[in-house]
Amino acid sequence: MEPWPANCPQTPRSARFxxxxxxxxxxxxxxxxxxxxxxxxRELDKKYGRGAEALQPRWREIVGDRLARVxxxxxxxxxxxxxxxxxxLRVAGAAALLVQHQSADIIERVNLFLGAGAVEKLxxxxxxxxxxxxxxxxxxxxxxxxxxxAAAEAELARSVDAAPDAVKAALLKxxxxxxxxxxxxxx
Numbered sequence: 001m002e003p004w005p006a007n008c009p010q011t012p013r014s015a016r017f018x019x020x021x022x023x024x025x026x027x028x029x030x031x032x033x034x035x036x037x038x039x040x041x042r043e044l045d046k047k048y049g050r051g052a053e054a055l056q057p058r059w060r061e062i063v064g065d066r067l068a069r070v071x072x073x074x075x076x077x078x079x080x081x082x083x084x085x086x087x088x089l090r091v092a093g094a095a096a097l098l099v100q101h102q103s104a105d106i107i108e109r110v111n112l113f114l115g116a117g118a119v120e121k122l123x124x125x126x127x128x129x130x131x132x133x134x135x136x137x138x139x140x141x142x143x144x145x146x147x148x149x150a151a152a153e154a155e156l157a158r159s160v161d162a163a164p165d166a167v168k169a170a171l172l173k174x175x176x177x178x179x180x181x182x183x184x185x186x187x
Contacts, residue, residue: 052076052087055110062109067102070095072129076119084120092129099124145180152179 052073060068075088087110091099099106103122110119148156156179160171 055087055113058113062113063106067099067106070129071099074125079120082117084117086121086123087119088123088125090127090129091124093126096124096126145177148176148179 052075055062055073055076059071059073063071070092071089073087074090076085077088078085087107089099089106099122103124107119107122111117147153153176156172156175160168160175163171
């Protein structure tokens with residue numbers, strides 16, 4: 001039996017191939033696994049669907065704003081044979097009871113999106129829900145209160161004049177806030 005070439009792998013099967021082909025394995029980087037698996041993943045995607053990831057971008061449209069704020073689809077499990085699957089939802093805290101009561105309506109809406117009979121039941125798990133950002137809703141701006149008139153500002157400055165310098169700025173800020181609120185109540 002001839003000796004194994006130094007650059008051949010040390011398993012009998014690969015050594016036989018190496019000897020039979022008369023060449024050593026190619027040095028260099030191996031082919032990326034993702035490139036090898038891409039056709040297989042596409043085939044599985046066609047056969048079984050994309051799962052909960054297909055629901056994520058359109059979740060607000062499917063279930064409505066109120067439910068979309070407190071729920072998110074996590075996993076879509078396909079049933080055996082032609083049976084419908086189960087959709088696992090992550091629900092924020094006490095909203096789980098609300099979601100449980102509306103489960104038939106949610107299943108109906110999800111089946112409108114995925115196709116009839118795609119989901120037969122919901123699994124509800126409580127946990128933190130990622131906040132959904134709605135680009136259509138404007139961001140809420142905080143109102144700044146108008147400044148005090150000169151007479152009120154002078155009166156406030158005289159009243160805190162005897163206070164130590166370390167607390168004077170805080171007292172002025174508090175006094176302005178109180179005077180704005182009482183001024184608004186008198187209107």
